[in-house]
Amino acid sequence: MAMLLSDPFDALFNFQQALDAFRTSGWLGAGPSGGGAYPPLNVFRKGDDIVIITEVPGVRKEDLQVQVKGNTIRIAGRKSVQYGEQASVHRRERMAGSFDRAVSVPVEIDGDKVRAECRDGILALYLSRAERDKPKSIAIS
Amino acid sequence: MAKSQALEVQEKKELVSKEEKTVPARYFVPNTDIFETEDALIVVMEIPGVAKEDIAIDLENDALRVEAKIDHGHYDGLEPLYTEYNVGHFARAFSLSSKIDRQQISAELADGILTLTLKKAKEAMPRRIAIV
Secondary structure (H helix, E strand, C coil), X not given: CHHHHCCHHHHHHHHHHHHHHCCCCCCCCEEEEEECCCCCEEEEEECCEEEEEEECCCCCHHHEXXXXXXXXXXXXXXXXXXXXXXXXEEECCCCCEEEEXXXXXXXXXXXXXXXXXXXXXXXXXXXXXXXXXXXXXCCCC | CCXXXXXXXXXXXXXXXXXXXXXXXXXXXXXXXXXXXXCEEEEEEECCCEEEEEEEEEXXXXXXXXXXXXXXXXXXXXXXXXXXXXCCEEEEEEEXXXXXXXXXXXXXXXXXXXXXXXXXXXXXXXXXXXCC
């Protein structure tokens, strides 16, 4: 089975299945400072670190604000949708508005090492787990 | 639309297409705005995570087809802990009612937004008729 899973054509499909499987995960408790549910987040683990990825198409980097305090991350911003003047609209599916969301991750974060990247409408936050929070291996004597 | 309006999550729509893809991966339908100006039809699509070189735009027999592929290699080594949306390629097709000048289609990608400007063909432009 492991051989089958490594098939590159199935890689995306398997990844999609994996993403669906974690839809009901209770890993991320709702933050106390709540806010809205936009933008939707996916949270991943990469080694000891946490990566939060979210889709924010149409939000410019300068309209995006990311703050970290303790283990709470706040993502706020504004998305605007513009139509040219004298344009008649055929179809309108994109939404505009502001958003403000805070989530708390159940691990300790090193606030100084948080890195945010925004490219092609995807915002990725790399959170490093605080050194003192990392699990230690205990040598068995 | 009020500026202060709070954004709501739009659940991604999965593509239900007549033809099936040979690869089992799921496709999504990008949220799209279409508007018309005097000389062009403008199509704006949200395709977060797609690089410029992975977009295919096709106009054939008045059918506009856009396929945008994400690079899921970015997710290598990431283990999901909690998810609220799924990721996948995007595809959408529209049949156009107005005549388009094929030579003058331009596309632009910024912040995950693809903007297609389809210039109307000369004969389809509104013409003012002078009354003599």
